[in-house]
Amino acid sequence: MTQPRQMRQEDIKAVGDLWKTEYKNEHPLDPDEKLNSRLDSMVQDDLPEAVAASSGYVCEARGKIIGFMTLTTPRSKPYIDNLYVSSEHRRQRVATKLVTKAQELHDSLTLHVFQDAIPAIKLYEKCGFKCKYCKVGENKDKNSMEWSRR
Ligand SMILES: CC(C)(COP(=O)(O)OP(=O)(O)OC[C@H]1O[C@@H](n2cnc3c(N)ncnc32)[C@H](O)[C@@H]1OP(=O)(O)O)[C@@H](O)C(=O)NCCC(=O)NCCS
DSSP states (O other): OOOOEEOOGGGHHHHHHHHHHHHHHHOTTSOHHHHHHHHHHHHHHHHHHHHHTTOEEEEEETTEEEEEEEEEOSSSSOEEEEEEEOGGGTTSSHHHHHHHHHHHHOSEEEEEEETTOHHHHHHHHHTTOEEEEOOOOSSSOEEEEEEEOO
16 A cells, blocks of 8 residues: 555546545435435535645555545644545555644644544544544534644
8 A cells, every 4th residue: 555645636536436435335325316416516626626735635555546535724724624445445544644644744633523433533533633522423413523733
């Protein structure tokens, strides 16, 4: 597996395909039509923006993209916007590498994560993030987490 590198224009198709596949796995109950149009606009808007802003990162294995992260700076602190790893490559520290990259680039980070996304919450805790507003739940409300270098 490679170290994270910046997302490029030519990666957008592969990253978009990974995102769509994994997002659908995470939202199995959403109707396909609604999900497809939401995903199409996310992919069409968010990924080119991340490439233009040099704020997208990917990890590869054998020339194939297996994980990606996008960062934004909407408020005072940089924000981890999206982080996805392909199902076949999970628990191999791909996400840890991407989050570590974000921590090398910034002194502080924030993010929102669904209350029922236990793997993601555990990952962020392991990377040193603390809950700002967190509940453990089974719904699609989002927790807020923060990390600062000290
Ligand atoms: C969350 C996600 C990005 C983790 O990716 P990953 O590459 O498998 O994570 P890592 O291998 O780096 O895991 C690091 C640590 O996180 C925790 N973790 C990761 N997946 C876990 C799981 N399924 N259950 C419990 N803990 C988990 C563990 O502490 C793990 O360390 P360990 O393997 O030594 O026990 C991946 O599961 C994913 O893409 N999920 C769907 C999208 C998502 O929820 N994204 C976050 C949105 S904010």
